[in-house]
Amino acid sequence: MLPETFKDWASLLAVLLSIGALVHSWITSKAKVNAEHLKIVDEKLIDHDRRVQAVEGELKHLPGKDDVNDLKLSIAELRGTIGRLDESLNGISRTVRRVEGFLLKEGD
Template identity: 40%
Template structure:
């Protein structure tokens, strides 16, 4: 069996070309890995910050009044409005009684002055 240097050289060149091509393809598809890793870390950082902000907002919202609280408040205001109307009516009655007594007392003084 004889080996021809030209044939061996052609095969070696072909194998090296295939290896080179495989390396080129690998580097093309994995070349952005470092950039992607950095981008993922940046997105994770932004996600963590956003998550903390959402937690703060949720915590604050727990302390705010809800729809049921406002309904109770509206009912309380309606009750207070009714109570104020009753007190206003009672105050008017008291005012009328006071004026009658005042008129009576002042009328009695005026009557004594005429005599």
């Protein structure tokens, strides 16, 4: 009776081992797929990190809001100066035309 009991237990143990091997294979196959997916995600993350660092490096060279505001104020001041010069040149232009007209009349 001992060999038959051993045979029954051995067959039960073989079935359990095969089921365990099947479950282990199924779990590790999912892990391999996940590992490959994580590897791809890590590569993309590294690529995005490099791109963000490049953008941050370029942003350091761009003017800030205070610089742009100073530039706007300087341009407004320059417009005022050009407007005053334009008025002065208009006066000089009228004077030159009057002198030219006088000289043309006197030259005849």
